[in-house]
Amino acid sequence: MFLPTITCSDARMMLKQGAQLVDVRNPHEYRHGALPGSVNIPLTTIQRAIKQLDKKTPVLLYCNSGQRSGMAKRLLEAYGFHLVHNMGSYNRLYECEPAG
Numbered sequence: 001m002f003l004p005t006i007t008c009s010d011a012r013m014m015l016k017q018g019a020q021l022v023d024v025r026n027p028h029e030y031r032h033g034a035l036p037g038s039v040n041i042p043l044t045t046i047q048r049a050i051k052q053l054d055k056k057t058p059v060l061l062y063c064n065s066g067q068r069s070g071m072a073k074r075l076l077e078a079y080g081f082h083l084v085h086n087m088g089s090y091n092r093l094y095e096c097e098p099a100g
Contacts, residue, residue, distance in 0.1 A: 002070020004088035011060055011087055019058040024072045025090070035062065035090070043068040043075075050079055058083040065089050 006014075015021060021038040023030050030040040041049045043063070053059055059081060061069035066088035073086045 002066045002073075002086055002088075004066060004086055004092075005073070006060065006085035006087060011085070014058050014060060014085075017058075019060050020053055021060050022053070022062075022072070023090070024061055024063045024068045029064065029090075033090070038062075043072050046072050046075060047079075050076070053081070055081050056083075058085065060085050060087050062087040062090055064091075 011019075015037065021035060023034050023038045023040045024043040024046065025040070026042050026044075027040060030038075030042075034040065039052070041052065053076070059076060061072050061076075061084065063069040063072075066086060069086045069088065073084045076084045
């Protein structure tokens with residue numbers, strides 16, 4: 001089981017400072033609801049899309065349950081990303097969205 005590795009308040013602060021928000025769900029899931037400011041890089045394609053991400057900028061990952069984002073975290077870490085966090089479930093993350 002993969003658990004979130006960052007609190008909502010820390011995630012909010014990191015996003016304000018320019019963190020990269022990545023939805024690792026499939027494109028169909030992403031089209032039917034995603035967090036504002038996120039980019040869709042499905043877990044199945046993340047190895048080919050690594051060049052889209054900046055290793056020096058924190059990466060915040062999420063999916064439906066936290067499982068795929070946890071796997072994506074491990075994969076990115078294997079490719080030299082050190083500032084990677086699993087935010088967990090998309091549904092849980094509504095509480096993380098900054099008040100607008």
